[in-house]
Amino acid sequence: MTEQGHESGIAGHLHYWTLHLSDSNPFLQIHLDTMLLTIVIAAAMVWFSKRLGAQLTSGAPTGAQNFVESIIEFVNQTVSDNFPSKNPLIAPLALTIFVFVFLCNTMDILPAFLMGHIASLFGIPHFRPVPTNDLNLPAAMAVSVFAMVLYYEFKLKPVHFCKELLFEPFTNLVPAPLKPIVMPINLILKIVEELAKPLSLAFRLFGNMFAGEVIFLLIAFLLLGGGTIGMISGFFVGLGWSMFHLFIGLLQAFIFMILTIVYLSIAHQAPEH
């Protein structure tokens, strides 16, 4: 049932280790590499959390506790700066997004073909090492965040949200007889505006990480094929790009986290009268 890709070049390395459940329906397939890596990263995070949780000290923190506390403090500060309301879910959600996305992005600093080669030893034809390069993960997180935004919009200010969808900004600008005509247009535009939030959230992360991986593959293809000099220069160029991409991964994790906080903050804002 797994796909056996035989394409060469960069495109050959952009295939997923896929389990097809149906040949006719492309939705009925699972990217096993993405699932495996996200589950492994998530399990590692939970294991680390439980292990750290068992060793917590109320005195002066040291080592791992000190490091994690500084991350939590950073997230708490970001949340308190951007989220004026009280919601005990926002900070842990932001922390999880930041750490999870960063760890997934960091997988990209592994040598470009390493995971693929290791996987091939076990008879696996393709293996993508970076889960955020698979649109399914950024989209799943973005849609989850969007669902929360909609939940809080409808829970905290249902009438205001519906009025906003129907009247803001165009319907309120036209005379009363034209309102029924403009209202559907306004609604469509507002739906597009709302849908743009999860789409931009997902594609920003996916696009950045995908482009980073393609550049890694290009560096590898262009320089590793150039003999000894090519290998040496490829090593240094790849190392430089790895450092830069590590920073990009951190930046993307932060952007995803802060946009999540901002979208949820907007959903929590009291309507203006």
Next chain:
Amino acid sequence: MSIDLTFIGQIVVFLTLVWLMKKHLYGPMNELMEARSRKIAEGLAAAEAGQDAKARAEAEVEKQLAKARRDAQAILSKAESRAAEINEEAVHKARSDAEQIIAAGKEEIEAAVERARQELRSEVASIALSAAEQIVQAELDAKRHTALIESIIEREYQQA
């Protein structure tokens, strides 16, 4: 690039991870950090209160020291004044005693002189008698001898 069942699986993984991270990491650590922050705030407040108490105690000590200095100064002044009084009294008494002693000494001297005069008179009288006896025995020339006796008495008296 496709959306498939992985998307559903990722939603499950992501939401489960959020729940587990809240339960095992964020919840306990945030609670711990808040407790520590409270403790630090309490400690700082206590330190501040301690500083205030120390400042108040130092002010009180300073006040008490100033009062003690003032009291000591007053006691010292009083003692000096009393000492001067005592000294004055002592000098006064000594002068008075000395005067009394001098007066008593003078009286005594005068008494002694008087006694000496009396003794001298009686001695002179006896000498005179003795001289008279001798003169009478030698020649009895009353006029001449009376003058002699008086001159002897006069001389003896002045010598005494």
